[in-house]
Amino acid sequence: MLFNTVHFFEFLAVVLVLFYASPRVLRRYILLLASYFFYGSWNVKFIPLLLTLTAIDYTAGRWIERTPRGPRRKGVLILSLAANLGFLGFFKYYNFLTYNLALLLGKPTGSFFLDIVLPLGISFHTFQSMSYVVDVYRGEQKAVRDPIDYALFICFFPQLVAGPIVRARDFFRDLLDWHPPSGDDVSQGVLLVMFGLTKKMAFADQFAKVANDYFGNVAAHPGWHSAWSGVIAFGMQIYFDFSGYTDMAIGMAKLLGFHFPVNFRRPYLASSITDFWRRWHISLSSWLRDYLYISLGGNRKGQWMTYRNLLITMLLGGLWHGASWNFLIWGGYHGGLLAVERAVRGNRPLSDKWTWLYPLKAVATFLLAMIGWVFFRAANLPQSRQVLAQMFSGPAGRDLLLPWHVELIGLALLLAIAEEKLDWFDRVAKAPTLVYASALALILFCLELFGVIDAQIPFIYFQF
Amino acid sequence: MDSGPKRRYGRRLVLACLAACAGLIALDSVLFRTGFYATILEPDSSTGLCELILRREMSAQERYGDRLVATFGNSRFAWSPREIDRRPGPHKYEFRNAGVAGSDVRAWYYMIRDLDPTARRYKALVFGVDDYADEDRYYNPNDDIRALHYVIARLRLSDVPEFARSFDSRELQIAAFRGGLLKGIIFQNDLQAFLAHPIKRLSYVSLCNRSWPMWVYNYEETPNSMAGLQIDWNTLKVTFPPGVNQDQRDTVNNFLAHEPEPQIGRVAAFQRTWYGRILDRYRGSPTKIIFLRLARGPVPRPDNLTHKLSSSIRELASRPNVMLLDEHVFESLERPELFRDGMHLNREGIRRFSYMLEDEITRVLDGTGGGVN
Numbered sequence: 001m002l003f004n005t006v007h008f009f010e011f012l013a014v015v016l017v018l019f020y021a022s023p024r025v026l027r028r029y030i031l032l033l034a035s036y037f038f039y040g041s042w043n044v045k046f047i048p049l050l051l052t053l054t055a056i057d058y059t060a061g062r063w064i065e066r067t068p069r070g071p072r073r074k075g076v077l078i079l080s081l082a083a084n085l086g087f088l089g090f091f092k093y094y095n096f097l098t099y100n101l102a103l104l105l106g107k108p109t110g111s112f113f114l115d116i117v118l119p120l121g122i123s124f125h126t127f128q129s130m131s132y133v134v135d136v137y138r139g140e141q142k143a144v145r146d147p148i149d150y151a152l153f154i155c156f157f158p159q160l161v162a163g164p165i166v167r168a169r170d171f172f173r174d175l176l177d178w179h180p181p182s183g184d185d186v187s188q189g190v191l192l193v194m195f196g197l198t199k200k201m202a203f204a205d206q207f208a209k210v211a212n213d214y215f216g217n218v219a220a221h222p223g224w225h226s227a228w229s230g231v232i233a234f235g236m237q238i239y240f241d242f243s244g245y246t247d248m249a250i251g252m253a254k255l256l257g258f259h260f261p262v263n264f265r266r267p268y269l270a271s272s273i274t275d276f277w278r279r280w281h282i283s284l285s286s287w288l289r290d291y292l293y294i295s296l297g298g299n300r301k302g303q304w305m306t307y308r309n310l311l312i313t314m315l316l317g318g319l320w321h322g323a324s325w326n327f328l329i330w331g332g333y334h335g336g337l338l339a340v341e342r343a344v345r346g347n348r349p350l351s352d353k354w355t356w357l358y359p360l361k362a363v364a365t366f367l368l369a370m371i372g373w374v375f376f377r378a379a380n381l382p383q384s385r386q387v388l389a390q391m392f393s394g395p396a397g398r399d400l401l402l403p404w405h406v407e408l409i410g411l412a413l414l415l416a417i418a419e420e421k422l423d424w425f426d427r428v429a430k431a432p433t434l435v436y437a438s439a440l441a442l443i444l445f446c447l448e449l450f451g452v453i454d455a456q457i458p459f460i461y462f463q464f
Numbered sequence: 465m466d467s468g469p470k471r472r473y474g475r476r477l478v479l480a481c482l483a484a485c486a487g488l489i490a491l492d493s494v495l496f497r498t499g500f501y502a503t504i505l506e507p508d509s510s511t512g513l514c515e516l517i518l519r520r521e522m523s524a525q526e527r528y529g530d531r532l533v534a535t536f537g538n539s540r541f542a543w544s545p546r547e548i549d550r551r552p553g554p555h556k557y558e559f560r561n562a563g564v565a566g567s568d569v570r571a572w573y574y575m576i577r578d579l580d581p582t583a584r585r586y587k588a589l590v591f592g593v594d595d596y597a598d599e600d601r602y603y604n605p606n607d608d609i610r611a612l613h614y615v616i617a618r619l620r621l622s623d624v625p626e627f628a629r630s631f632d633s634r635e636l637q638i639a640a641f642r643g644g645l646l647k648g649i650i651f652q653n654d655l656q657a658f659l660a661h662p663i664k665r666l667s668y669v670s671l672c673n674r675s676w677p678m679w680v681y682n683y684e685e686t687p688n689s690m691a692g693l694q695i696d697w698n699t700l701k702v703t704f705p706p707g708v709n710q711d712q713r714d715t716v717n718n719f720l721a722h723e724p725e726p727q728i729g730r731v732a733a734f735q736r737t738w739y740g741r742i743l744d745r746y747r748g749s750p751t752k753i754i755f756l757r758l759a760r761g762p763v764p765r766p767d768n769l770t771h772k773l774s775s776s777i778r779e780l781a782s783r784p785n786v787m788l789l790d791e792h793v794f795e796s797l798e799r800p801e802l803f804r805d806g807m808h809l810n811r812e813g814i815r816r817f818s819y820m821l822e823d824e825i826t827r828v829l830d831g832t833g834g835g836v837n
Contacts, residue, residue: 183472444484448652449648451652
């Protein structure tokens with residue numbers, strides 16, 4: 001049940017009606033059942049896996065809280081993390097590891113191959129689950145008493161399959177002290193859902209056609225012009241696709257009285273790669289910072305250790321996206337850039353002032369991010385090399401982006417700069433009804449004119 | 465929060481959503497229902513072609529007054545106004561071809577409604593049909609989504625529910641309802657193509673507005689023929705003449721040499737509905753409605769191959785002002801050497817058909833024979 005389908009909106013309408021028409025004590029159960037139904041609509045077989053992980057981490061949380069500080073408490077934590085990483089590793093990385101092992105041993109690459117189907121959203125819900133157990137271990141989060149509450153935390157349908165990765169404290173704050181959404185929340189929620197849907201269908205899916213065309217047959221599109229336009233198309237696709245999904249998730253949560261953190265903050269306006277990661281998939285980057293980078297020592301153990309930690313964090317962040325050398329290199333590339341920036345900047349704080357230099361820095365950051373996307377999107381390493389070679393050498397070739405694609409990028413850029421400076425989204429949500437309705441009408445009109453309506457292109461991050 | 469503010473917020477949201485929907489329809493209407501966008505449509509698209517034809521025919525109405533005879537049909541109803549003009553002697557009526565390749569009577573209904581809002585602008589409307597009896601073929605005419613694209617610029621908001629219901633499949637009903645209500649969905653590709661090269665589009669539109677009627681007027685069909693084509697109707701085995709291409713073979717196989725389909729009355733219902741609606745518009749009008757049976761093919765399919773259950777055209781001809789040409793009148797054209805493939809006349813076929821068409825229609829309109837009322 002994709003977010004960009006009529007079925008999903010029917011489902012959402014039913015959930016909203018049932019949720020608000022029911023007595024308060026039943027509402028958690030309704031959300032839980034709806035979430036399992038939503039997950040089961042993809043593949044019922046994975047519900048037992050979700051239940052197992054939920055049971056393990058719920059028990060681990062309770063056990064850790066009861067256990068005094070010491071090796072035993074740590075042992076329970078390790079057990080829980082091992083279970084999560086074990087499931088994640090098996091489903092996501094088994095074939096990748098055994099493929100490379102077979103290569104090392106000189107055996108046929110399929111020697112240890114298993115026909116494994118990746119459970120939907122496993123990367124997201126295991127990270128969410130692990131953060132909860134670690135927070136309980138660190139004493140930053142009380143263990144949840146009610147298993148229903150915990151199960152809902154793991155499987156809440158708006159963010160179950162592709163995030164944002166919500167911290168336990170944020171979720172339980174809203175769940176345990178639930179208030180009906182305010183008028184502003186409802187206004188923002190509806191606007192976010194429609195805005196996200198438009199980002200996905202009118203922007204991401206249009207750029208997807210260009211990117212898929214290019215990466216589907218790189219050799220058929222020679223020249224640096226083709227390569228850059230194909231890569232930029234993918235850069236646009238992934239941003240609008242993922243941030244569109246996230247906007248919808250946050251909007252739906254708001255309609256149900258939950259407040260999820262912002263996951264994207266106009267990343268292509270970033271003035272450096274460090275700034276980029278403060279704006280891109282914020283829930284993952286902050287998760288990696290809090291549970292990996294800081295655990296590795298962060299920047300507390302000297303310059304070289306900081307660089308090492310950045311590199312390891314981003315390598316693992318890359319690997320989190322998928323089991324392939326491409327994702328590892330993508331992570332390493334960003335880790336390397338972060339380390340270089342750190343070396344150049346030293347301990348000076350990041351400046352986000354808009355000076356005359358800012359546009360230049362933003363363009364440079366954008367181009368660096370685009371180069372990174374080559375590894376993310378290419379089917380394999382040889383194709384990544386082929387694309388990079390095309391981007392930096394050879395004839396000009398043909399621009400794959402049509403003028404109206406460029407007009408869409410221009411429109412998005414204007415809206416992003418306006419949001420950065422004027423915070424228009426919030427203003428519109430709080431504006432008088434006529435202004436608010438006009439904004440909704442414009443969003444819908446954009447969806448009507450540019451939305452890829454019948455193709456139902458899946459969200460990119462659903463595969464992770 | 466007490467119930468007062470909650471109710472206020474709820475009211476605001478409902479109001480905002482309703483206003484947003486109204487705003488969306490208003491924006492869509494400003495762009496696509498004012499007639500502006502129809503003037504810059506890609507002339508080579510189905511909708512663009514339909515609009516070009518309508519513009520051409522509307523301007524012809526001013527020039528020719530009450531002498532106009534308009535023909536409606538698909539690509540099989542091909543005749544040449546130039547051939548008629550070349551004939552010596554006075555021409556009592558001005559024949560205009562308002563047909564569109566691939567279209568059907570559902571599309572013609574909406575075209576005619578805008579072309580002749582008073583139902584008095586034409587001396588006669590002539591419809592070319594494959595057969596006076598109703599034969600169901602492999603496709604369902606109700607579910608031909610091309611109709612939506614031909615008439616999208618002509619659909620009014622009040623047409624939408626009825627037009628959508630005219631499709632059988634639920635999926636197409638939804639597509640037609642959605643597209644009829646929000647035309648931007650149907651014009652999406654055209655608009656994106658326009659935004660890609662606006663100057664090029666505007667120049668091409670301007671060129672077509674100036675020259676397209678002459679291009680069509682001067683167009684000459686290919687002289688290629690199917691001479692030598694034979695069909696054994698017992699075995700449906702076709703003997704093609706040497707040198708025919710795949711398209712020519714396909715038209716013969718699909719249009720002529722096919723097994724009969726089960727006769728379930730689909731075509732009859734479709735024709736009764738849409739011709740019926742056209743005839744209803746012309747009830748009490750001086751405009752004559754004339755049906756003619758087109759030449760059936762290079763080798764006509766024997767009537768006894770399919771047991772046809774009804775004849776909606778003959779039923780409709782019992783209404784006042786409706787005429788049928790003798791169904792055998794164009795049989796002399798049913799020869800392989802006058803067809804370019806299995807269903808379309810070639811250059812010589814069109815020339816002969818054009819003359820015959822003028823003669824027969826003139827005769828019927830003048831009441832000097834030929835017509836069956």
